[in-house]
Amino acid sequence: MSTAPPTTTDEAPQPAAVPAPTPSGWAPLRPLVLRLHFYAGVFVAPFLLVAAVTGFLYAGSFQAEKLVYAHEMTVAKVGDTKLPISEQVTAARAAHPEGTVSAVRPSPESDATTRVLLSGVAGVDADHTLAVFVDPYTGKVRGALEQYGSTGALPLRTWIDDFHRDLRLGETGRLYSEFAASWLWVIAGGGLVLWFSRRRALRKVRGTSGRRRTLGLHGTVGVWAAAGFIFLSATGLTWSTYAGANIDELRTSLGQSTPSVSAAAGGEHAGHGAATTTGDADHGVGLDTVLAAARAKGLGDPVEIVPPADENSAYVVRQVQRSWPEKQDSVAVDPSTGKVTDELRFADYPLLAKLTRWGIDLHTGSLFGLVNQIALMLLAASLILLIVWGYRMWWQRGRGSSFGRPIPRGAWQNVPPQILVPCVAVIAVLGYFVPLLGIPLAAFVVADILLGEIAHRRGTAAAK
Numbered sequence: 068m069s070t071a072p073p074t075t076t077d078e079a080p081q082p083a084a085v086p087a088p089t090p091s092g093w094a095p096l097r098p099l100v101l102r103l104h105f106y107a108g109v110f111v112a113p114f115l116l117v118a119a120v121t122g123f124l125y126a127g128s129f130q131a132e133k134l135v136y137a138h139e140m141t142v143a144k145v146g147d148t149k150l151p152i153s154e155q156v157t158a159a160r161a162a163h164p165e166g167t168v169s170a171v172r173p174s175p176e177s178d179a180t181t182r183v184l185l186s187g188v189a190g191v192d193a194d195h196t197l198a199v200f201v202d203p204y205t206g207k208v209r210g211a212l213e214q215y216g217s218t219g220a221l222p223l224r225t226w227i228d229d230f231h232r233d234l235r236l237g238e239t240g241r242l243y244s245e246f247a248a249s250w251l252w253v254i255a256g257g258g259l260v261l262w263f264s265r266r267r268a269l270r271k272v273r274g275t276s277g278r279r280r281t282l283g284l285h286g287t288v289g290v291w292a293a294a295g296f297i298f299l300s301a302t303g304l305t306w307s308t309y310a311g312a313n314i315d316e317l318r319t320s321l322g323q324s325t326p327s328v329s330a331a332a333g334g335e336h337a338g339h340g341a342a343t344t345t346g347d348a349d350h351g352v353g354l355d356t357v358l359a360a361a362r363a364k365g366l367g368d369p370v371e372i373v374p375p376a377d378e379n380s381a382y383v384v385r386q387v388q389r390s391w392p393e394k395q396d397s398v399a400v401d402p403s404t405g406k407v408t409d410e411l412r413f414a415d416y417p418l419l420a421k422l423t424r425w426g427i428d429l430h431t432g433s434l435f436g437l438v439n440q441i442a443l444m445l446l447a448a449s450l451i452l453l454i455v456w457g458y459r460m461w462w463q464r465g466r467g468s469s470f471g472r473p474i475p476r477g478a479w480q481n482v483p484p485q486i487l488v489p490c491v492a493v494i495a496v497l498g499y500f501v502p503l504l505g506i507p508l509a510a511f512v513v514a515d516i517l518l519g520e521i522a523h524r525r526g527t528a529a530a531k
Contacts, residue, residue, distance in 0.1 A: 095482045096490075097264060104257035106511065107250055109461065112454050114247040115254075119454070121231035122299075123447035126432045126440045128224040136221050139200040139210040145177050146204030152181070152354045152372070158206040159183035159199040168374060169196055171354065172219070172387070174203040175369035184214065195225070218389060218433060238308065242503065245307035249504040252300035255293045262286045278463035285456040292449040299446065302426040310501045317500075323419035328397040328411040330373075330380050350375050350382070351402030357382045360400045360407055367394065375402050381409070389433035395424065 133140065152173055160168070160183075169186035181203045184196040191197050191213055198214035198221070201207070215225040226235075233240030265286070272283035304310040318324050354372060361370060361384035373383040385397035395413035400406065413421070428434040432443050479487065498505015 095486065097261070099479050099482060100257050100260055104254060104261060107254050107257070108457050111247065111250045111254065112457065114243055115251060115450060116454050117234070118231065118244060118247045118251075119447045119450040121227065123444050123451075125224070125227045125231050126443035126447065128227045129432060129440055130437070132221055132224050135223055136212065139212055139221075140180060141178050142174075142180055142202045142204060142209075144204070149174060149203040150206055152358055154206060155181045155201045155203055156183050156354060159201050159208060162208040163188075163197065163199050163211060165189065166191075166197065170374075171372045173358065173368070173370060173372070180209055182214070182219065217387060218431070219387075241308050244303070245310060246503045246507070248300050248303035248307060249310065249501050250300075250507075251303075252297045253504065255289070255296040255300070258286070258289050259293045262290055278460060281456050281460050281463060285453055285460060288449055288456075289453055292446055292453070295442075295446045296450065298426075299430060302430040304501065305423055305427060309503060313500045318419050318423075321419065323417040325420040325423065326411060326416065328383060328385070328399050329409045330376065330383050330399060331408075352405040356405040357384060357400045357402070360384075360405055361398050364396075364398050364407055364410060366396055366398060369394070386413075389428045390436050391434050393424065393428070393434075 152171060155173075156168065156171060163185060166185035166188035168183060170184040172182040172184070174181045180200040183199040183201060185191075185199065186196050188197040192215075195213050195215045197211055198219070199211045200209045202209055212221050213225070214221060215228070220228060229235050232244055234243055236243075272280060272287060275283055305314055315324070358370070358372060361372075366384055366386055369387050371385055371387045373385070375382055381399040381401050383397060383399055386394035388394035393413060395416075397411050398407045399409040401408050413424075416424070425434060429439060430443075432440040435442075482490075494508065495505070498508060
């Protein structure tokens, strides 16, 4: 939830003047959660700040993209009848003969252009395609732009997406976003616990000033936004490098992987993930017959047609709508007969596959369109404010113009074993599945113990 915790003097752990607290209740754990919340907030805040700023920009990029690329994405004039898909592809290839046709996205709306996607084009990233925009009524090419991902991100959104995901540093940069996602839910959850365990009279904002007011603002906004932060953390981890791989492995072991329609001409659902066919556009019966076969099976717009990879492969037609209600059905069509050889309905996906799809689309702002994007921008703005207020509280906790005092160490020593041992076990399991949480946490605990021991020995030596 936050990046620097509420730390009034009544919250800081006090030297024990009496025997250790009773081994039950919240009291023994609160100082430990407070210390974890404080240090996690202080050190993770820079990573979260970058994620929040870039996430804010990404949420707004959907609408910005429509403005910046309006010429390519929309037609000059809506006509009466759209040309056959094969003719639109021919027009695109006449203007751009380079590369091969990897997919075709027919115009999904009356004023939208058709996208003919080309792979293997010189100067285009290997993971991207060149999208050629064709007026479906006249066959006129209205432009070509580099495109990335299943949502059809164009250069502006792609650049922001890369910056949010990995700071445009490649696989090494992805560690930053996974680190931030790994810790966001811990900070948010710890802040929630601390806020609701705080005396009600100390939570108010009205009538307060100084550090009390900053704490009130920090806590109030954090409480309202915490559920969103936990959701963003969980869904962000599903496609991260290390935690994402563990989640995929767990889903596979439970039989909950995302299925895909078979691209083999024979049929039967195959493999996991998206089909990876590429090639030229018209094979056998051609694009128009293939699209008609998919329409007959109920696949409405928007759809993507993927040509066969070779003579033993089928066309794959899949719906690509990520907004609610999602359209994710897909079929395979035999290029020699035009008959559907395999079909897969989103309704038949395993539960975890559906939840993963919904979670990712909600995280990226696709699921509920503009409302979703505004909500994400508000969450990002809230996180930025919480970071600023968190550091301000740390400053206000200090003396004069210096930054504040840290939370005293040693809080774990007052936690009864019957509470501490299960907590350590849970953290160990979480750390295994989310290594960028577990490894830094273990390093912090070891360093904290060593520093505490060094300080204790120095104090003992000075007393002699």
